[in-house]
Amino acid sequence: MLSENLKVVGLPSTDELACSDDIPVDNEDQNFLPNILLFLLTSIWATRTDWFFGVDMAIYHTTGANARVPIVPDGFLSLGVDRKKGGKSRRSYAVWEENEVVPILTLEMVSHSPGSEYDEKLEIYRKLGVLYYIIYNPEYWQRDRHQPFEIYKLVDKNYQLQIGEPHWMPEVGLGIGRHQGVMGGIGQEFLSWYDEQGNRYLTAEEKAEKFAQHLRCL
Secondary structure, three states: OOOHHHHHHOOOOOOOOOOOOOOOOOOOHHHHHHHHHHHHHHHHOOOOOOEEEEEOOOEEOOOOOOOOOOEOOOEEEEEOOOOOEOOEOOOOEEHHHOOOOOOOEEEEEOOOOOOOOOOHHHHHHHHHOOOEEEEEOOOOHHHHOOOOEEEEEEEOOEEEEOOOOOEEEOOOOEEEEEEEEEEOOEEEEEEEEEOOOOOEOOOHHHHHHHHHHHHHHO
């Protein structure tokens, strides 16, 4: 529920708001890996138009002290919203312009500079009502005394650390987890979506290679 002051003053439109926090990412994976998840979704949910996945995009909300101060996750997923708002691409995501639909999932990737992923940001997402909060920390987890990959679920208004990987999220209709893969000839760890049976959804490159192998075996 919006405060009386916000109702009187009126909330800004996304045309008036910044599209990010203008803080550069610390490494290419902070942009690359969430985009892999986005590209996979465009294939998995090719016939659906009721979802949006943002990468390094500002989320504006009214649960903080100032509605003009956003939270900017590395990636987030909202369900029940249009893929294109009014037929156009979003510059930012304002909850009050999305029929009060809060992202169901947010992703934060920890960098060499600690960014409050385990406390301040966790609390913001908790207040906002984000159901699943994922923290990916492959390099600095020992420094931070956490695990490399953690999924928190909002239960009774508090986050509880989940177990199992890939982790199935019934409210999303997808699982998420890590895997070792190769893209563009370079091997590394990736994040990916999984089905309920724990099968990983393949990238377009992997599908092409699998098809090529099938043809070679004929």
